[in-house]
Every structure is written in structure tokens, then in C-alpha cells.
Ligand SMILES: Nc1ncnc2c1ncn2[C@@H]1O[C@H](COP(=O)(O)OP(=O)(O)O)[C@@H](O)[C@H]1O
């Protein structure tokens with residue numbers, strides 16, 4: 001039984017092929033017809049999709065896969081699944097990537113966890129020891145922070161490589177990019193502080209997304225004990241699919 005799993009983000013699509021719960025292969029890809037042809041040629045028996053793309057992109061994805069006789073099953077955020085309870089009054093409005101990352105992280109950290117997905121947007125979600133979603137944060141990711149400055153000002157311009165550092169900058173590139181990294185690292189620290197005040201315990205921290213490694217690296221000794229899980233959203237997808245199969249979530 002081959003199961004193809006897709007995590008469609010706003011920058012990249014992550015995919016992996018599972019054979020009865022065991023990972024066979026995976027990677028990053030785009031959503032052009034050629035890439036989808038390649039995925040379809042893996043001949044999966046089922047296709048599970050976690051997407052935060054627009055309705056139009058999802059409709060195109062369906063058309064492209066249907067040409068190969070494949071029907072994508074779209075997973076959405078729910079009220080409750082795998083021990084996690086959503087705080088949203090309308091769970092369907094939460095990005096499914098956040099929801100699935102929480103399911104994956106809580107399964108590995110049942111004592112409670114702060115989940116960071118550092119992608120196009122950076123999201124930080126707090127899951128209490130009892131599985132309650134305390135709440136979360138959505139902020140622009142690294143590239144978005146930098147491009148919003150160069151795109152909306154007349155003179156914030158640079159083309160030299162910036163240092164990857166939290167040190168105060170002395171040229172535009174370092175000032176802009178250093179600030180974006182500082183904002184992301186500080187947001188994670190601030191969220192951990194919020195969690196600690198609310199729950200009275202210091203949470204475990206799990207990061208995923210294209211910028212997870214850099215953020216953890218820049219956090220230095222504060223990141224001792226943080227874990228990076230590249231396929232966290234897909235791990236959560238696996239749990240959501242299993243719960244469906246057993247009649248839950
Ligand atoms: N090759 C790359 N292309 C685009 N972004 C990249 C790349 N490598 C690292 N990144 C970083 O990853 C972030 C996007 O992360 P990703 O997890 O792919 O996003 P999403 O889940 O939103 O599709 C960007 O903010 C960027 O800083």
C-alpha cells in the first residue's frame with residue numbers, strides 16, 4: 001500500500017512516499033505539471049495533501065493528478081485529533097500546516113510543546129501538556145520581512161550578502177537581515193516566556209520549515225534541547241490519516 005503525502009506551502013511543496021507507514025522516499029518540489037507527473041509516476045495507491053495554497057492552486061493540482069487517475073484527499077484542521085484540541089472557534093480557518101505540525105510535535109512531546117514553523121510565514125503555536133492549543137502567532141517569515149522593506153521603501157536597497165548574525169548591522173544588508181533574524185529568534189523566545197507564565201512549566205521546542213536550522217543556530221545556548229524535525233507537517237499528516245482510518249479526528 002503506497003501512500004503519497006504532500007505538504008503544499010506558500011514557497012515549496014514537500015513530498016514523501018510511504019509504504020504501510022514506512023518512509024520510502026521524499027524531498028522538495030514545485031507544483032508545475034512536470035513535477036506532478038514525476039510524483040504521479042510513483043504510482044501511489046492514495047494521495048494525501050496538506051495545503052495552505054489558494055483554491056485555484058488546489059483546483060489545478062486536482063486537475064493535474066486526475067489526468068493520472070489520482071484523486072487528492074485534502075486534510076483540513078479539525079477540532080480535535082491525536083490528543084490535540086484546537087482553540088479556534090472555526091478550526092477550518094487555521095492553516096492545516098500549523099495543525100498537523102502540532103499533532104506531530106505533541107505526539108513526540110506529550111509534556112507540552114512550542115511548535116515553530118519557519119517558512120514563508122513563521123508560525124509559533126503553543127500546545128499545553130493536556131493537548132490544549134493555548135494559541136499561536138503568525139508573523140512574516142525571513143524572506144517576507146526583508147522583501148516587505150525593500151518593496152515598500154525608496155532607499156532600503158542592498159545586493160551584497162548579509163552576515164547571518166544577530167549583531168547590530170553597519171550596512172543596509174546586515175541591518176535588514178539581522179533584524180529579520182532577531183525578530184524571529186526573539187519571537188520564539190517571547191512565545192516560550194508566554195508559555196512558561198501561562199502553564200508554569202518550561203516547554204519543549206520543536207522547529208520545522210526552511211529557516212528552522214538558522215533560527216536554532218542563532219539562538220545559540222537558548223536552543224539547547226530544541227529539536228528540528230524536517231517533515232513535522234507530514235508526520236502530523238500521517239497521524240491525521242491514521243485517526244481517520246480508526247474513525248477519530
Ligand atoms: N531554496 C530556497 N528557496 C526558497 N526559500 C528558501 C530556500 N532555502 C531556504 N529558504 C528559506 O525558507 C523559507 C521558506 O520555507 P519553506 O518551509 O519552504 O516555506 P513554506 O512551507 O511556506 O513553503 C524562506 O523564508 C527562506 O528564507
Ligand SMILES: CC(C)(COP(=O)(O)O)[C@@H](O)C(=O)NCCC(=O)O
Nearest residue numbers: 009010052093094095119120121138
Ligand atoms: C500562516 C500560513 C500562511 C503559513 O503558511 P506557510 O508559511 O507554511 O506557507 C498558513 O498556515 C495559513 O495560511 N494559515 C491560515 C490562517 C491561520 O492559520 O489562522
Ligand SMILES: [K+]
Nearest residue numbers: 117119121123
Ligand atoms: K510556516
